[in-house]
Amino acid sequence: MSKKVINQLEEKYNSIGQDIDTHLEGLLHSKPITYWDYIQTDVLLNLQVPRTSLPDEKVFIMYHQVTELLFKMILSEIEQVAKHPTLTAEIFTDKIMRVSRYFDVLTSSFSIMKDGMDVEQYNKFRTTLTPASGFQSVQYRKIEVASTELINLIDKRFRETIDRNSSYENAFEHLYWQAAGKDYKTGKKSYTLTIFEERYKDEFIRFTQFYNKNNLWTKFKALPPEVKDDQALIKAMRHYDYTVNVKWVMAHYNTANHYLNIGGETAEATGGSEWVKYMHPKYQKRIFFPDLWTKKELEDWGTNI
């Protein structure tokens, strides 16, 4: 080993009050790393616990797990933008393109859900999943909050009138997805939503507080004018917005239609939402970066696909 590396190691361990000799001796006894220990394959491959013996339930579980892993990768990229001390157009574009590629994969692979399960099997095993729903994916909710300002995620019916400085608590109650978790006549929250809030509300509000000023849209708007005019960056932002809020949403909606609309009859979803209306992008008009679209594009959102 070169003297330089030994010095650096000495420095490293001294700085935390550790004896380098003990650490070097430890190397004599430690096992070499293997692929399976590093990737944790045994743990990973034991995370699939079906509730039925129907084979296609495994497709359903694993594809959700794959999606959650990609959601985690997306959140990690966004966090790097949020915490970057000296953002440039290149860094911003590079990160947005990474996030977009993950969502491209999620969109094109959604056919695994739509065409990869037997409809009859699906409609059997899904009865054992009620009242759980992808609606309870906290990472999906976090991606939205980390991507744009809260006002763009407020239910369209309240967007014009809500006080933009209202508390996080009040904003939370008016987020678009609250509608899917409430009985629209009584306003009472469903069990699916109530249990989600019990588990995640505090953590989600803390996350929202950080991203209030650090989300992608606010970060973009704070860039110098010449950077904001960068055409590659604008193209990347629009690509991301469209992929998440139209393409993925439509792939999801088409899948729900495939399994839950049988002979023109719409079945009730496990999360109990009025899903036909709730899931189509033309009703919600969720748009992360509204100023990057023309008036016509905003009006037609979700209708040309």
Ligand code: HEM
């Ligand atoms: C057969 C496949 C699927 C069907 C039939 C389906 C159906 C639905 C329905 C009907 C909803 C509305 C809420 C409810 O009432 O339950 C929903 C919400 C949701 N699902 Fe799925 N889903 C499927 C696969 C997936 C996958 C693979 C993911 C990936 C994590 C996912 C993530 C979500 C998310 C994030 C929501 C909330 C969306 C929002 O609030 O706009 N779903 N799903």
